[in-house]
Amino acid sequence: MSSETITHGHAAAASVHSHDSHEAHGHDHHHEESFLTKYVFSTDHKMIGKQFLITGIIWAIIGGLFSVLFRLQLGYPEMTFPFLEDLFGKWAAGGRITNEFYYALVTMHGTILVFFVLTAGLSGTFANILIPLQIGARDMASGFLNMLSYWFFFLASVVMFASLFIQTGPASGGWTIYPPLSALGQASEGSKLGMDFWLISMALFIVSSLLGGLNYISTILNLRTKGMSMTRLPLTMWAIFFTAVLGVLSFPVLLSGAVLLLFDRNLGTSFYLSEIVVKGEILPNEGGSAILFQHLFWFLGHPEVYIILLPAMGMVSEILSVNSRKPIFGYLAMVGSLFAIAILAFLVWAHHMFVTGLNPFLGAFFVLLTLLIAVPSAIKVFNWLTTIWRGNIRFTPGMLFAIGFVSLFISGGLTGIFLGNSTLDIHLHDTYFVIAHFHIVMGVASFFGMFAGVYHWFPKMYGRYLNNTMAYIHFWVTLVGAYLIFWPMHYSGLAGMPRRYTDWSNWQSFNQFQGMNSFISTVAMIVFAVQLLFVFNFFYSIFKGRKVKDQNPWGANTLEWTTPINPGHGNWPGDIPEVHRWAYDYGKDGREFIPQTEPVGAHESKH
Amino acid sequence: MTGTMIEQRKKIHPHKFTLWVGIGSILMMFAGLTSAYIVKRSQASWLMLEIPIIFWYSTAAILASSVTVHLALRAMKQRELMTYRRWLVVTAVLGVLFLVLQIAGFMQFEAKDIRLIGAGSNASYSFLLAISGLHGLHVLGGVIALVVITIRAISSSVRNYNTVPLEIVATYWHFVDLLWIYLFIFFNWMK
Numbered sequence: 001m002s003s004e005t006i007t008h009g010h011a012a013a014a015s016v017h018s019h020d021s022h023e024a025h026g027h028d029h030h031h032e033e034s035f036l037t038k039y040v041f042s043t044d045h046k047m048i049g050k051q052f053l054i055t056g057i058i059w060a061i062i063g064g065l066f067s068v069l070f071r072l073q074l075g076y077p078e079m080t081f082p083f084l085e086d087l088f089g090k091w092a093a094g095g096r097i098t099n100e101f102y103y104a105l106v107t108m109h110g111t112i113l114v115f116f117v118l119t120a121g122l123s124g125t126f127a128n129i130l131i132p133l134q135i136g137a138r139d140m141a142s143g144f145l146n147m148l149s150y151w152f153f154f155l156a157s158v159v160m161f162a163s164l165f166i167q168t169g170p171a172s173g174g175w176t177i178y179p180p181l182s183a184l185g186q187a188s189e190g191s192k193l194g195m196d197f198w199l200i201s202m203a204l205f206i207v208s209s210l211l212g213g214l215n216y217i218s219t220i221l222n223l224r225t226k227g228m229s230m231t232r233l234p235l236t237m238w239a240i241f242f243t244a245v246l247g248v249l250s251f252p253v254l255l256s257g258a259v260l261l262l263f264d265r266n267l268g269t270s271f272y273l274s275e276i277v278v279k280g281e282i283l284p285n286e287g288g289s290a291i292l293f294q295h296l297f298w299f300l301g302h303p304e305v306y307i308i309l310l311p312a313m314g315m316v317s318e319i320l321s322v323n324s325r326k327p328i329f330g331y332l333a334m335v336g337s338l339f340a341i342a343i344l345a346f347l348v349w350a351h352h353m354f355v356t357g358l359n360p361f362l363g364a365f366f367v368l369l370t371l372l373i374a375v376p377s378a379i380k381v382f383n384w385l386t387t388i389w390r391g392n393i394r395f396t397p398g399m400l401f402a403i404g405f406v407s408l409f410i411s412g413g414l415t416g417i418f419l420g421n422s423t424l425d426i427h428l429h430d431t432y433f434v435i436a437h438f439h440i441v442m443g444v445a446s447f448f449g450m451f452a453g454v455y456h457w458f459p460k461m462y463g464r465y466l467n468n469t470m471a472y473i474h475f476w477v478t479l480v481g482a483y484l485i486f487w488p489m490h491y492s493g494l495a496g497m498p499r500r501y502t503d504w505s506n507w508q509s510f511n512q513f514q515g516m517n518s519f520i521s522t523v524a525m526i527v528f529a530v531q532l533l534f535v536f537n538f539f540y541s542i543f544k545g546r547k548v549k550d551q552n553p554w555g556a557n558t559l560e561w562t563t564p565i566n567p568g569h570g571n572w573p574g575d576i577p578e579v580h581r582w583a584y585d586y587g588k589d590g591r592e593f594i595p596q597t598e599p600v601g602a603h604e605s606k607h
Numbered sequence: 608m609t610g611t612m613i614e615q616r617k618k619i620h621p622h623k624f625t626l627w628v629g630i631g632s633i634l635m636m637f638a639g640l641t642s643a644y645i646v647k648r649s650q651a652s653w654l655m656l657e658i659p660i661i662f663w664y665s666t667a668a669i670l671a672s673s674v675t676v677h678l679a680l681r682a683m684k685q686r687e688l689m690t691y692r693r694w695l696v697v698t699a700v701l702g703v704l705f706l707v708l709q710i711a712g713f714m715q716f717e718a719k720d721i722r723l724i725g726a727g728s729n730a731s732y733s734f735l736l737a738i739s740g741l742h743g744l745h746v747l748g749g750v751i752a753l754v755v756i757t758i759r760a761i762s763s764s765v766r767n768y769n770t771v772p773l774e775i776v777a778t779y780w781h782f783v784d785l786l787w788i789y790l791f792i793f794f795n796w797m798k
Contacts, residue, residue: 141621210632218625248628252636256643260737268725269733271647284726287652292643299639 041151043143044569048150049128050461053454055157056121057535062161063112066105068528070502073097075521077503077514091169100189102502103172107190108164110175111198113443115205116160118308120153122450123247124209126311127216127240129461133560134234136225136577138570141218145211152208156201163197171198174500176301179272179293183264186278195265199258206251206258213251216244225559227579231335232596234558234583235328238335239314242342243307250303250346257296264288291356298349305442306345310338312449313380316402318583319456320384322556323399324391325592327584330383337376337383344373354422355429363422370420377413381406392587396554397471398456404479405448411483412441415490430500433493436486444482451475454538459553463566464545470537474530481527488516557583557595626775630782633745637738637786641793644734648797654729656798659715665708666791669746672701673784676753676777683770692760698780699753702746709743735794742790745783752776 042048072081073096080095091101128146132139140146163170172190173182177198185192220233220241233241260271264285272293273285321328328334350358350366358366384406393399415437418424428434451474458466492513497504504510504517552561559579563571577597585594589605647653679694713723713736722728723736756776759767 141625145625210629214625214628214632217628218621222619222621222624248632249635252632253639256636256639256741259741260640260643263724263733263737267733269723269728269737270730271643271733271737287650287730289647289650292646295646296639296643 041147043139043147045128045132045140045143045146046461046567048146049125049130051150052120052124052128052153053461055154056117056125057538059112059116059121059157061532061535063109063117064528064531066109066112068525070097070102070105070109071521071524073102073502075518075524077505097502099502100169100172103174103188103500104169104190104194106500107172107174108170111160111171114175114304114308115202116153116157118443118446118450119209119247119304120205122308122446123240123243123311124150124153124212125450126236126315126453126457127212127244129457130236130560131216131219131240132223133460133563133567133571134237134558135220135223135228136559136579137219137223138572138576140215141223142215146215149208149212149215152204152211156204156208159197159201159204163194163201166193166197168192168194170194176294176297177261178297179261179264179290180276183261183272184276184278184283185265186281196262199262199265202258203255206255209247209251213244213247216240217248220244225576225579228596231332232579232582234314235317235331235334235338236311236314238338239310239317242338243310246303246307246310246342246345250300250307253296254300257293257300260296261293291353294353294356295349298352299346301352302349303345305438306341308442308446309449310341312405312446312453313338315453315456316384316405316449317387318558319398319402319452320387320406321584321586322456322554323394323396323402324388325394325555325586326387326391327586327588328383329386329389330379331582331584333379334383337379340376341373344369344376348373351420351422351425354425360422367420367422371417373420374413374417377409381410381413396455397466397468397475398452400472400475401448401452401455404475405445405452407479408440408445408448408482412437412439412445416441427496428493430498431493432489432497432499435499436489436493439489440482440486444486448478451478451534456554457560458538458541458545459548459565460560460563462542462545463548464541465548465553466541466545467537470533474534474537477530478527481523481530484523485520485527488520492516552595555593557585557593559596562595562597620771622771623775623778626778630779633782633786636741637790640734640738640741641790644738644793645797647730647734652729654731656731656735656794657719657721658735658794658798659712661708661712661715662791665705665712666787668701668705668708669784669787672698672705673781675701676780680770680773680777683768683773686768688760692757695753695757695760699750699757702750702753702780706743706746706750709739713739738790742783742787745786749776749780749783752779 038044039047042051069084072084081092082095084092084097085095088097088101091098091104097105128140131137160170168189170190171177171182171194172188173195177195181187182191182195185195220237224230224233260269263269264271264273268285270285270288272290273283273288274290275286276283317328317334348366348370350362351370354363354366388403415433419428419434419437455466455471458464492510495510495513497510497513501507505514548565551563551565554561559577562577564573579596580599581594581596583596586592588594675694675698679691679698682688682691682694716723716732721732723732753776756772
């Protein structure tokens with residue numbers, strides 16, 4: 001009860017705080033907007049979300065293209081591709097990707113997809129677009145910090161992009177940038193200037209996600225409209241809230257690790273370096289510990305996995321419920337399992353380090369805690385399946401991608417149980433089994449969540465629909481392709497085929513997989529081409545898509561569909577609507593859906 | 608009276624709330640660094656820290672600045688603008704003094720032939736430099752915020768009694784002060 005009164009207090013503060021003038025004059029009359037303030041230095045959360053999304057799309061094309069390039073090398077090691085030499089010069093001398101360049105491509109593929117696409121592009125986009133719209137606020141707690149958050153991301157992008165063009169090439173020590181390789185310029189070409197660019201870019205990126213995360217938390221907790229108690233929030237909001245908490249608590253630790261690495265690289269300190277000989281030269285550093293970096297890195301690195309996954313989970317929960325015309329099954333269990341995952345995220349980092357010489361006794365605890373994640377994950381899967389069970393399912397593109405997400409999450413989650421066992425990990429670590437696991441469960445699954453979100457909320461973002469035919473082609477090819485690419489990798493991984501090799505043709509144990517590798521590469525190219533079809537669909541539909549005529553095209557309960565089709569800065573032309581119920585009253589008392597703004601009737605049954 | 612108190616408690620300003628979350632975030636960064644320090648300390652070739660006396664002076668300076676920023680806030684709430692400006696300037700000067708003393712402290716290591724960076728440096732002193740340096744950057748951020756507020760207070764022709772910006776800066780300032788006290792005790796205790 002007390003939380004209820006507090007909510008009202010916040011709501012009052014919120015409406016006083018933001019854009020008083022809009023309430024009086026309606027949204028068309030606010031201050032003159034130039035091109036610059038509307039599209040570039042905008043403080044409107046919806047525009048900032050679109051900026052994140054489009055920057056993310058550009059990065060996804062670059063990062064995806066890199067994977068296609070190194071798959072060319074892996075799939076057809078005996079062939080040469082002269083166009084590669086035209087494009088990359090000495091990096092692809094004779095039409096074959098050099099070993100150095102292969103590492104650079106893999107490193108950039110990982111960095112770009114993990115941070116720039118699936119962190120900034122995913123939670124940056126949907127947190128910005130959805131938070132104020134779904135909690136009933138005119139904008140973020142601080143529009144200015146929000147704008148800064150995007151522009152720090154943009155700066156980080158510029159620095160990372162520039163690093164692709166320097167003479168010694170971009171960072172190439174893997175996206176985890178383990179020292180001593182990343183700390184010593186003489187160790188490899190990519191550890192020279194490219195590594196400094198990488199660190200600077202990531203420092204900017206961390207500032208961006210911290211500014212964003214602070215805003216998301218503060219907005220969700222303080223600016224909810226009247227009646228929107230925490231337990232009435234749509235699950236997207238809960239998921240984004242936990243994502244932001246994870247980011248705010250774990251990114252600073254990565255920053256500490258990166259700062260110490262910068263010291264080691266440029267100031268000759270020995271935090272991570274000890275007794276090293278490079279190319280016959282004995283280095284003076286002593287007393288450092290490379291494992292220390294891994295602890296600091298994975299303390300972020302593991303929560304980062306959930307930073308990527310949780311927003312997708314939240315959006316999928318919402319989309320499954322809306323398109324099954326059924327309430328979400330076990331709302332509180334969904335919130336509870338999100339909370340459990342967020343807590344466990346901080347307690348399992350050492351499972352990335354089972355083979356670094358970690359004390360096996362300590363390892364046992366991390367095995368236990370890691371396997372515990374299966375419990376909340378299973379709760380979520382169960383609830384998703386029971387939500388669509390006997391539902392009146394509408395197979396919209398968003399819904400298909402949401403169902404695809406659940407499928408991929410199950411497939412990828414199950415292999416996590418293998419990898420979470422430290423004994424099995426002795427055999428499986430650094431093999432293609434790991435590649436298959438994390439690509440399915442974190443990479444492709446989160447991409448599916450993101451696609452689901454884009455298809456579902458595109459009408460809200462641009463007032464138009466995406467083309468359905470292209471969407472269905474996109475879905476089916478991507479789903480089938482994702483399984484065809486990553487499923488076979490489990491087999492080669494179990495056979496022990498290691499990652500990070502450019503060529504196995506002279507390696508007797510593994511050249512039996514050559515045919516499979518060529519097959520995977522071919523599928524990867526097809527899937528990449530279909531993603532370009534999606535990009536085309538996206539930009540085409542912004543300008544030429546079918547117009548949205550209905551204010552609430554999906555028949556959804558949440559507040560974003562009570563705004564005008566093309567909401568202005570301030571979202572609602574009049575007062576912010578008041579909320580009277582949770583977001584999941586679908587198929588209740590013979591009614592298809594009951595929006596959150598509708599007061600509870602006298603004879604209404606309880607959900 | 609109690610009624611208004613509750614009214615005020617309910618309306619925590621969103622920007623203030625954001626600051627508190629931000630403080631949590633900064634704390635995590637230093638928690639990461641100090642736990643790295645503890646891990647490193649238990650390993651071979653660790654040098655015992657000798658902390659020069661000058662760091663006690665800088666500690667005193669930053670403690671005093673916390674008092675003056677509090678006085679500034681009180682003066683503003685009582686709408687004594689002249690006193691308020693004076694204490695703001697004093698706080699900023701004390702902040703700069705703190706930074707100067709810190710830098711002077713690190714200069715002294717050179718005289719004692721202790722290497723903080725470069726060949727022959729030991730991780731223990733490098734940690735001291737890295738952690739205090741990062742803390743110093745946070746103090747510098749606070750000084751800049753104070754200067755901005757002071758310039759606004761002096762140059763603005765309109766009298767502004769909105770206490771929120773100063774309250775935010777004051778909270779942050781107390782935080783970097785407490786953070787330094789924590790680090791100082793930590794370094795002295797965990798040599």
